[in-house]
Every structure is written in structure tokens, then in C-alpha cells.
Amino acid sequence: MKAGLIYEIETIQPFKSPSYEADVYRETLEQIELADRLGFDSVWTVEHHFLGEFSYCSAPEVFLGCVAGRTKRIRIGHGVVVLPFNHPLRVAERIGVLDIVSNGRVEFGTGRATTMDEILGFGMTPGETRPRWAEAVAMIPRMWREDPFTHQGKYWPVEHPVSVIPKPVQKPHPPMWVACTNPVTFELAAQKGLGALCFTLGVELRDVAARIRMYRDTIKRAQPVGQSINNQISLNIMGVIDDQPKKAEDLARAAVLWYVRKGFTLVSSVAEAKSKDESYKYLNTASKFDPQQITSDYYGFLKGDDLIAVGAASEALRIARRYREIGADQVLFFLQFGAIPHEQIMRSIEIIGEKVLPEIQSWPTPGGITLCAPHPGHQQ
Amino acid sequence: MDLGLQYEIQRSRPHYPGFMYDIYHQATAQVILADQLGFHSVWTVEHHFLNEWSYSSAPEVWYGALSQVTRNIRLGHGVSLLPIPFNHPVRVAERIAVLDIMSNGRVECGTGRSITEQELGGFNINPEDSRPMWEEAVAQIPKMWTQEIYEGFEGKYFQIPPREVIPKPIQKPHPAMWVAATQPSTWEVAGHKGIGALGFGISEPGVIDKLVATYKKAISNCEPVGSFVNDKVAAATVCVCAPTREEAIELGKGAIDFTTRKGAELFTPFANKDVKGYEYYKKMAQQAVAIGDYRMSTESLQKRIDSGSVMVGDPEDCLKVAKQYQSAGVDLLMALVQVAALPHEKVMQTIELLAKHVMPKIKNGASAQSAAAGA
Numbered sequence: 001m002k003a004g005l006i007y008e009i010e011t012i013q014p015f016k017s018p019s020y021e022a023d024v025y026r027e028t029l030e031q032i033e034l035a036d037r038l039g040f041d042s043v044w045t046v047e048h049h050f051l052g053e054f055s056y057c058s059a060p061e062v063f064l065g066c067v068a069g070r071t072k073r074i075r076i077g078h079g080v081v082v083l084p085f086n087h088p089l090r091v092a093e094r095i096g097v098l099d100i101v102s103n104g105r106v107e108f109g110t111g112r113a114t115t116m117d118e119i120l121g122f123g124m125t126p127g128e129t130r131p132r133w134a135e136a137v138a139m140i141p142r143m144w145r146e147d148p149f150t151h152q153g154k155y156w157p158v159e160h161p162v163s164v165i166p167k168p169v170q171k172p173h174p175p176m177w178v179a180c181t182n183p184v185t186f187e188l189a190a191q192k193g194l195g196a197l198c199f200t201l202g203v204e205l206r207d208v209a210a211r212i213r214m215y216r217d218t219i220k221r222a223q224p225v226g227q228s229i230n231n232q233i234s235l236n237i238m239g240v241i242d243d244q245p246k247k248a249e250d251l252a253r254a255a256v257l258w259y260v261r262k263g264f265t266l267v268s269s270v271a272e273a274k275s276k277d278e279s280y281k282y283l284n285t286a287s288k289f290d291p292q293q294i295t296s297d298y299y300g301f302l303k304g305d306d307l308i309a310v311g312a313a314s315e316a317l318r319i320a321r322r323y324r325e326i327g328a329d330q331v332l333f334f335l336q337f338g339a340i341p342h343e344q345i346m347r348s349i350e351i352i353g354e355k356v357l358p359e360i361q362s363w364p365t366p367g368g369i370t371l372c373a374p375h376p377g378h379q380q
Numbered sequence: 381m382d383l384g385l386q387y388e389i390q391r392s393r394p395h396y397p398g399f400m401y402d403i404y405h406q407a408t409a410q411v412i413l414a415d416q417l418g419f420h421s422v423w424t425v426e427h428h429f430l431n432e433w434s435y436s437s438a439p440e441v442w443y444g445a446l447s448q449v450t451r452n453i454r455l456g457h458g459v460s461l462l463p464i465p466f467n468h469p470v471r472v473a474e475r476i477a478v479l480d481i482m483s484n485g486r487v488e489c490g491t492g493r494s495i496t497e498q499e500l501g502g503f504n505i506n507p508e509d510s511r512p513m514w515e516e517a518v519a520q521i522p523k524m525w526t527q528e529i530y531e532g533f534e535g536k537y538f539q540i541p542p543r544e545v546i547p548k549p550i551q552k553p554h555p556a557m558w559v560a561a562t563q564p565s566t567w568e569v570a571g572h573k574g575i576g577a578l579g580f581g582i583s584e585p586g587v588i589d590k591l592v593a594t595y596k597k598a599i600s601n602c603e604p605v606g607s608f609v610n611d612k613v614a615a616a617t618v619c620v621c622a623p624t625r626e627e628a629i630e631l632g633k634g635a636i637d638f639t640t641r642k643g644a645e646l647f648t649p650f651a652n653k654d655v656k657g658y659e660y661y662k663k664m665a666q667q668a669v670a671i672g673d674y675r676m677s678t679e680s681l682q683k684r685i686d687s688g689s690v691m692v693g694d695p696e697d698c699l700k701v702a703k704q705y706q707s708a709g710v711d712l713l714m715a716l717v718q719v720a721a722l723p724h725e726k727v728m729q730t731i732e733l734l735a736k737h738v739m740p741k742i743k744n745g746a747s748a749q750s751a752a753a754g755a
Contacts (some may be wrong), residue, residue: 022481022545029482050543058474058546064442065483086467089428089502093437100404101445121543122468160501162429165437166400329754 001324001363004042005035005349006079006236006332009057012258012339013026018291021056025063027342029070030336031349035182036071036354041209041361043067044079044332047285050117054262061094068080068102076102079197079332080111081178083124084132088156091136092143092164099168105265106168108198110137111179116269116278126270130279131155133348137178137192138378145374172227175369177234182282186218193224193372195232197332204258204305209326215329216366223375232367234330235323239309240340241316241356242349252310253299255338260302268378309333313355320360329365381421381706383734385411386458386616386714388427389436392638392721400435408446410717410731415450421488422446422580423458423616423714426466428499433642440475447483455479456488458578458616459560460712463493463510464538465503469517473524473545476674478579480549487549488577491518492560495661497649508656513537516740518559518573522606527552553607558614563660565690567591571598573605576612578714581643581664584689584702586614592709612711619691619715620722621698621733629681631726632692636674638720644668691715695737702742713742 011024017134032043045063048055049218057063064076076098077116081091114118119126135153143149168174177195180186181203189196196215212233219231238256242248270280287305302308309319320331335348391403407577411422424442427434436442443455450552460472480487493510494500500507516535524530524545524569532542549555556577570577577595583587592613599611616637622628644665650658683689691701717730 019550022550025478025481025547045698050542050545052546056547059440059471059478062440062444062478062484063440065441066448067444069445069448086471087503090466092437094429094441097438097441099402100401101408101442117543121470121540123539157504158502159504160498162498162502163431165429165431166404166435169401246387259735 001321001328001360001365002041003039003320003352003360004075004077004328004330004332005032005046006044006046006334007057007336008046008048008055009063010053010259010337012053024056026347028336029066031345032067032074033070033210034323034346034349035353036074038349039357039361040074040353041330041347042075042077042332044077044107044109047082047085047261048118049085050121051115051266056186061098064102067283068098068105072096075105075107077107077177078109079261080109082113082118083110083136084112084124084129085118088136088139088157089143089162089164090238092140093166095140095174096144096164096166096168099170100166106170106174108174109177109179110194114181114270115266117266119270126280134188137176138193138287141173141374142378142380144168145227150380172371174229175230175232176222176226176238177204177230177232179358180211181216183211184279184282186215190215190218191221191223193219193222193226193229193231195230195234197234199236200234200305200360201238201263205307205326210245212327219348223377225374225378226374227371227374229370229372232329232365233327234332235328236332236334237305237309237316237323238337239319239320239348240344241309241311241313241351242344243351245311245315246313246372248310251340252308253296254310255340256299256302257294257296258338260298264294311346313351316352316356317359320356323363324363327366329367331360339350381702381744382712383702383739383742384419384421384454384614384712384714385414385731386716387422387423387436387591387718388434388692388716389652390432390434390719392432392642403435403692403718404442406727407500407718408449409724411446411447411453412728412730413728414513414735415453417731418739419453419576419698419731419735420455420712421456421714423456423490425458426453426461427496429502430467430496430498430646432515433646440479443479444482447479447486452486454486454488454557457490459490459492459558461494461499462491462505463505463513464517465505466494469520469538470524470543470545473521474547476521476555477547477549479725480551480555481547485549485551486640487551487555489521489522489555490558490560495562495658496566496646498591498646507539507658510658512578518557518575519605522554522557525549526607533542548665555607558610558612561591561595564591564594564658568598571595572602574608574611576606576610576614579613579615580709582615582617585701585708586689586706588708588710596709613709614711614714615705616714616716617691617701617705618719619698619717619730619734620689620719620726621693621695621738622726622731623733625685625697628693628697629678629685631722632690633676633678633681635720635722636681636690636692639716640676644671652745695733698734699738699741700739706742
């Protein structure tokens, strides 16, 4: 099994210094350098806009370029590029350049946005994000195999033949993924031959397991958009790891609750606008929690149901094993959230890297990447 | 005058498998050397689809990597294309800010609108809209950086409700703004808006005096789009420097040939069209078509070196040309050193010779500081 890190690039009030934005960026890069040295497989960052405190990672294409310049081995993941907000030609170009400057270390995750702040901010409606994603996710791998490229489509027609350059160095192209929370997206991921980056915090493991089974079943009949089928499941493990479990627990409780409250508040904005769009209906599940009602009981639920890893190295290993049991190919540790201090995150990474990583990486996994011909339905 | 480098990330045919990878990694090594040798800045275009001419379609990504392997050299977008289908203005503001943070405040924000039909057509942009699109965006981006909650905008080409555009750049009040200026009217626009002029397509130093005068006149009475006036003029020119003039001519012939011919070819789609805002390119394209054959002979290049109209030659030749730009009032000379199919070692040689023989003789205290750092 593979193990990596995932980042929102988060820092919360009260800010420790006026340079809090630069501080969190510098700290994040330092954490990633440590993970690179310790042999973590990958690092992933989100793309979020306008979400102060929750995420300062509004231009991951720049930050991941920095990661490429600063690290040697660790794979570099977009978790994810929000396709409706970025012209697909530009996304294909950026992935090409990032793959070149990183010596072929790119993992290409895609998604569609889940907050109203972002969707309205870019002048869109909730109803158009999925069709925009679907159009773009089929266009981009075509840009890498068809030169000249043209496209007839609803959102991004490309009538003049163009040559999309430079091409990525990984052949046939970097692995492709999509952010998955609700069952419908798991199914779409499988149908299109995309890896599933699960953002399922708060979903009970038996439900996650059911979605994974459905994904594995569906992907057998995939109609891939690219030239490979990325049959892989990635699950996030939010956590604080320390040699003193009590210390980890004390730090984690408030930070987890802050993150969950903030996260639910942000996504429930779409759920409230849901009436217009069925595809975001799943967020009702989230919005039924009044964020103010998320109390210590909710922390207890996450902990008790093995949805977070708080404690010593053994706890990180136990949770990773649970995730393996339900079918994960990869786990991404999510360690920078709420007000967890930089030093603690470094400590968590160090402990995981030294005591947990070797065992996790020795486990065989069910999924993998296989080469294929793109499905004719995605040709023009 | 400061000395910088300008990159297209270029490679003329014939190509070989893996050349795109090579030119990126070679350009990176060149910039690392330039950083060590004290060059003021490196500037990189954003071009799309232009095989041979430019493989720099995502400079924001390359700059991320460069920011981590260099220390002092400033990183200039030369330029970011602002018409919205290329780049949403919010995305540009965000990227510049992240790069500014990651580079410890070394970013220069050059802007433009695109000048080729291939690019405008590929992104479905009506060429007549490109300048008004640029004008909307260039006035909003500084507000996104300086307003804690950006007030929002109801424009013709983009609308956005009030939003917290984050992170903020670390240079205060914000990174310096520039615009790519090729046609004379853009030099005037640059002055009016109080932003720096990045002169491209200047074939010889003699041409620039008038453009600088136009710019200076306009900027003396400007309405700045940013929080400060960036009264700066830069000029880009192809440069091949070698220990002897003979070697430079041998290398430079192909480089000047290619950049002249291919550059003209890029504008030819405008040769037979009347597109508002692109009249100048129509004229240039027609001239290019009329000339037809650009093959540069040793004699003709020799003649151009003698007249100081091209920055090719031994260090003395190159210094002479640089001084002409300096006396024309140029604050920053951007040398295009990686052109056509020049071998990497020869590009490194140009950078070393410029640093050793040209840079110390054109430096003056006044323009050595960046505008933003002093603001």
C-alpha cells in the first residue's frame, strides 16, 4: 500500500503573526521535504478559493512547482484541480510542465468544487459543475494523444486546431483521479477509469466499504477517458501522532472539531442551494448537522468509528490496516488542520515515516494501473 | 541599467524525442547560473500552441520550481495573458501571490493580451475583445491583492461578487505591474496606467528612443491602476555572445534567421485582415511577407553588428549595443539567450560573458533596486 500526505494549507485564527500566510506556506514546504526524505510516496494539495483559514491553497500549480523544485522522489499530486474553474487547455499544459520539471512525478486529480463561495465566485451555478468536469476530464487526455487537437463541446469548444504543448513525460500520461465523496461520483470514477480520491471524512467505514465495492465492480466495465485505467482507491487519515498519546489527544480534539465545523459550514452552503441541483443532494447528509451542534460527541464518534488516527504510531498503523481491510490502495495522512502547531506536524510525520511507513508500504493492494485504449465514446 | 534574461523556451526543428524535457532542464540550469552571476531578473512568456517558438505554456509552474533553486534573481512574468479564457483574473492574482510568498518577494507581474491568431482562436477569443479584456483585468488584480475582502466587480467580460482573494503577496503594497508593449499605442497605454513597459519586438536600439519618449510623456500624467507608479522601461533583444565575433556570427546566423522568420510567420494570419487593435500587426505581417526570405549571410550579419543593430558578437560588440539601450533610457535589458537551436553550452557561455564583461559596465545605482522593493 502507498502512503502520502494531503494538505489544505490551513491556518486558523487567532493568527500567530501578521505573516501567517507566508508562515504556513513555508512550514508546509518544510513538512513535505521531511516526508520526501523519509520515503513517503506522495504529497497532495487541494485547490480552494476564497476560503480564509480553511485553505490558502488557491494556486496549487505554483506551489506544486515549488515542491518539484525542492524534492527528489516524492510524487506530486493535485488533490484536486477544480476543472470548472480552469480552462482544460491550461490544465493540460500545466500538468505537462509540472511533469517535466518534476521528472515524471505528477498525479493528476480532478474535481468540481463543493462550496457556494467558490461556485458563485467564479460566476457559475451548482448545476453546471459536474457537466463541466465531465467535458474537461475527457478532453484533457485527448490533448496529450491528439495533435492537432480540436473539440466540439458545450463549455470549451476548440474549433481552431491547436497543438497542446509541452507533453507530460510519463507515458501514456500521468495517472488520473477524481475527488469522491458521494456514491454517484464513485460510480462515475469507475466508469471513466479514474482513481478515487476519497474525501469521506465522517462517513462510517461500512458505507465507505460499500462504495469501494461498487467502484471495483463498476470499473471492470470501464469506458476509460485516458490511455490507462487507474483502478485505485485513496483514503485520507486525519490525525495527530505522538509518542505520548495523551498529548496527541489533547491537541487533536479541538482541531478536529474546528475542521469539521468549518468544513460542514462551507459545504452546507451548497446543500442549502440544493433545490436547484440533484447532484449535490448528498451534502444534505453533512448539512443535517448544525455545525454548532458538533460537539465532543462528534469527536468521540470519529474516534470510535476509526475515522481519525489520534495517538501513538500503533494507532496510525491500526487505522491504516482498517482502511486496507475495506479496500484502500493508498492512504493520505491529513495532519495540518485546525491549530495543530508546525512542530507537532513535523513530529507526526517523523513518527509515521520511521515507525509506520515501512509496514504500510509492504502490504499488497488490490488495485493498480493498467494500460488500455481510450473508449471510442470519448473520441471526437 | 539592469541586465536580465528573457525566455520563450524555444527550440527550432529538427526535433528529437525528449527535446521538450531537455530544454526545460537546460533553461533551469541557465537561470541557476544567471542567479549566481547576479542577473537582475528572468522573464518568461506565456504562449500556447506555438511549436518551435515557445514551449512555455505554463510559466506559473516553471516559476514555482525556479523559486526553489534560485536565491536572488527576480522572477518576471513576461507576460501573463489576461483575457479571461486564458486566465481568470482571480487565478492570476492568486498565483502571483503564492509565487511571491514562495520566492520571498521576487515577483514582477507582467501582463498582456496575446498577439497571435493561433492563441486567440484556440481559446475562442475575438481579437477585438482582447484589449478591453486586458484593461478590465489589469485594473482589478491590484485590488484583489490590497483589499482584505476584494470588493467585487461588474464588468463586461467578468463579474465577481465580493470575495476574500487569498493569499496576499508579501511585497507591499504589491508586486510591480508591467505590460508587454510592441506597438506604439501600447507604450502610451502603459504610461497612462502607470505600469512598466516591457518592450518586445524591437529589432534595433535606434527604434526605442521614440517609444520611451511616448511612454514618459504618458506616465507623467497617469492614472495608475496599482497602488504605486512603476515608471520603468524594459527591452528584450536576442543576444548571442562568444569570445570571438566569428564564433558569435556562426551561432547567431541561425538564431537571428529563425527568430526573424518565425516571428514574422506568427503574425501573418493578420496580414490580410482588418482586426481592430491589431492594425499594427497587419502592417508588420505585410512587411514580413514582402521580405519573404530571411536567410542571414555572414556579411549581412557582420554589417548589422557593425551598425550596432543586433546584440550578437564578442563581449565588446554586445556592450556597445547594451550601452545604446541604456542611453535610450531603458532601465532593464532582457537578453533572449536561448533561441532557435543554440546548444546549451553556448547559451551558458553567453550568460557568463554578459555577466563578466557587460553587466559591470552598465550597472548604475539608481535603477538597481526594484520598483516594488523601494515603494
